[in-house]
Amino acid sequence: MALLTPEDLANMTNALVENDRLITELTDYSLDGLCREIYDTAPHNEKIAIIPITAGNGIIGSFSESLLFTVKHFGMDGFITENTDVAGYYEAVMKGADIILMADDLAYIAHNLKNGKIAHNQICTGRIYAEILCHAKDYADDKDVLVIGLGKVGTPAVETFLKEKQNVYVFDVDSKRVDEVVSNYPVFKYDPNDSKTPKSFFKIFEATPCADTICEDVLKQNSLVSTPGIPCGISGELIEKYGIRIVLEPLGIGTLSMLYAVF
Ligand SMILES: NC(=O)C1=CN([C@@H]2O[C@H](COP(=O)(O)OP(=O)(O)OC[C@H]3O[C@@H](n4cnc5c(N)ncnc54)[C@H](O)[C@@H]3O)[C@@H](O)[C@H]2O)C=CC1
Numbered sequence: 001m002a003l004l005t006p007e008d009l010a011n012m013t014n015a016l017v018e019n020d021r022l023i024t025e026l027t028d029y030s031l032d033g034l035c036r037e038i039y040d041t042a043p044h045n046e047k048i049a050i051i052p053i054t055a056g057n058g059i060i061g062s063f064s065e066s067l068l069f070t071v072k073h074f075g076m077d078g079f080i081t082e083n084t085d086v087a088g089y090y091e092a093v094m095k096g097a098d099i100i101l102m103a104d105d106l107a108y109i110a111h112n113l114k115n116g117k118i119a120h121n122q123i124c125t126g127r128i129y130a131e132i133l134c135h136a137k138d139y140a141d142d143k144d145v146l147v148i149g150l151g152k153v154g155t156p157a158v159e160t161f162l163k164e165k166q167n168v169y170v171f172d173v174d175s176k177r178v179d180e181v182v183s184n185y186p187v188f189k190y191d192p193n194d195s196k197t198p199k200s201f202f203k204i205f206e207a208t209p210c211a212d213t214i215c216e217d218v219l220k221q222n223s224l225v226s227t228p229g230i231p232c233g234i235s236g237e238l239i240e241k242y243g244i245r246i247v248l249e250p251l252g253i254g255t256l257s258m259l260y261a262v263f
C-alpha cells in the first residue's frame, strides 16, 4: 500500500474544511450529514482513542494529530494515547475508550469496543468518495460514472456505484484486474486507448497511486472528480481548462466514514 508522507498531510486541516464546503455545495449534505445518511448511524458521545503504531515504517509525522483534528472538528471526544502499540491499546481501554483508531503499514482500522463493529479505511474511503458523486445534485440524472483504479479503494467504490444504480465504466492499467472486475460485476470496460469508443463523463472517480491518470478525452466541461488517490490524478492545467470541481483530501474524509461505519 502506498504510505502517506508528512508532506501529504501538511495541508490536511485546510483540505478537510474546504472539501466539506465543496461537498455541501455539490450534494446539499455536509460531509457529516452525508455519512449519517449513508450509514444511518450517529455519534453518541463515544470516546475515541488514537493509538500511534510503530510497526513497519513507524510513526508518520502528524498522522495521529490529523486523526485527532478530524475527530474534534466534527464535535467528537478523542485523545491520542501517550503510549504506542500494545501499551497504547492498554492505556486506551483503561481510559475508557469506546472506539479505537490505529494504523500500521498494512491496515488502518476503526474498532468499536462497545458494539463490536470494525471498519477498514480502504473500504470506507471508496464508499464515501463514491457516495459524494452519487449525491451530486447537478448530475443526478446522469448515471454514467468512470472508475479509474480497481484496487482496495476502487473496488468498494464500484460496489457502491452499483448499489446506487449507476452505469459504471472501469479502467485499470492492470488488464487482468479489469477482466476480473468485468467478470464479477455488471460494469462496462472502458479503454482510454481505444479511440473507436471515445467517451467523456461528468462523474469520475480515481483511486490510484499515480498522477495524470485522468486524460483530457474523458472530461466534459465542469466534470466532477472525486479522487482519494494520492498524488492527484488530474493535472492543474486540465482542472482549469475544464472548470473541474475536485474532491480530494488525504485522510479526514475516509476517517469520518470509518467512524460512522462503527457507530
Ligand atoms: N485519501 C484517502 O483518504 C485515501 C487515499 N488512498 C490512496 O488511494 C490510492 C489507491 O489506494 P489502494 O486502492 O489501496 O491501492 P491499490 O494498490 O490496492 O490499487 C491501486 C490500483 O490502481 C491501479 N493503477 C496504478 N496506476 C494506474 C494508472 N496509471 N492508471 C490506472 N490504474 C492504475 C493499480 O493497478 C491498482 O489496481 C493510493 O494512492 C492510496 O494512497 C488510500 C486510502 C485512503
Ligand SMILES: NCCC[C@@H](N)C(=O)NCCCC[C@H](N)C(=O)O
Residues within 6 Å of the ligand: 001, 002, 003, 004, 005, 051, 052, 053, 054, 055, 058, 059, 060, 061, 063, 064, 103, 104, 105, 106, 108, 121, 250, 251, 254
Ligand atoms: N489515507 C489513509 C490511508 C493511509 C495509508 N495509505 C497509510 O499511509 N497507512 C500507513 C499509516 C501508518 C500510521 C503510523 N503507523 C502511525 O501510527 O503514525
